[in-house]
Amino acid sequence: MVSYIKSNKMKNNCIHKDLIFYLDNELSVEKRTAVEKHLQECADCRSFFAFLQDGMQVIEKEKKPEVSPFFYTRLSARLEEKPEYQTKNQWVRLAQPAFFSLILVLGIYGGSKLGSKASSAKVNQQATSSVQMLNDFAAEPIESFLLDEL
Amino acid sequence: MDEAQLIKGIQQGDRKSFQTLVETYQRMVVNTCLGIVHSKADAEDLAQDVFLEIFRTAENFRGDAKISTWLYRIATNRSLNLIRNNKRKRFFQSIEETFTGGRNRTSEISENLGDQPDQNITDQQRSDLLHRAIDRLPEKQRIAFTLNKYEELPYQQIAEVMEISLASVESLIHRAKKNLQEQLLDCYKKKCV
Secondary structure, X not given: OHHHHHHHOOOOOOOHHHHHHHHOOOOOHHHHHHHHHHHHHOHHXXXXXXXXXXXXXXXXXXXXXXXXXXXXXXXXXXXXXXXXXXXXXXXXXXXXXXXXXXXXXXXXXXXXXXXXXXXXXXXXXXXXXXXXXXXXXXXXXXXXXXXXXX | OOHHHHXXXXXXXXXXXXXXXXXXHHHHHHHHHHHHHOOXXXXXXXXXXXXXXXXXXXXXXXXXXXXXXXXXXXXXXXXXXXXXXXXXXXXXXXXXXXXXXXXXXXXXXXXXXXXOOHHHHHHHHHHHHHHHHHHOOOHHHHHHHHHHHOOOOOHHHHHHHHOOOHHHHXXXXXXXXXXXXXXXXXXXXXXXX
């Protein structure tokens, strides 16, 4: 016991960390006796022990609550309601992916149609000519522009 | 009626067997949920969900564990799910309140407490303090501690419910108690009650 007291500095310091285990009767006989002795001497530990006891007492007060007398009646009513909700849910579960798949297929189809139009020769020609109009360097090189400025 | 007969009856859709099961275990399930969610109304709603799940999935019950183990497992999972959902909701609410300038909840709580007698305030504060401390425990520690304290389950049955070893249960409960004590000590030092 002496070694326990020394190692835990029970003579001078508090033993807060052991108190929850003391409360639950989970300490060895040796430790238990040492804690009891310390509690007699240390007012701070006694005060914290009372605080801890009050706190843990909450569980004892809350335990085994009275269940509502209509518990099964409510449950029974929910049991009746649920299949309707489930079938509704099943429809949503089937319709939702089908709808989004349809949108995806339409999107891919529309995209490929537009893409094929854009790659036709006519569109290609128009695109090249519009690019040429914008490209001034071909018509007037930068060197001649700078020479004219001089 | 023994457990096997009860389950067989429920598997065949017999309401009488189901009612017997509910009446036998309702208090146990509500108590387990209450230990985790700390609200009687929520605990009763969760217990109803647990029994509905039992009724709908009874054919999956293989009978290799006790009904109570099965019920505890569903009850703890559902309670944890509710807590996770509430946390998510609170997170989005706090974001919303940041933009809309919502009322401070703490002031609402203290306003409500103002009407109660002193003894009740202390009881309520003590109860809130312990609930907060339990809520701060990691999920596994919380489950093991709740089953041990609220339901007084032996470590072996907790191990079966949580599907872990006996040594792990011992370690979880030991750490849970240590963490709880640290939190309560912190509060005691700050004189928060």
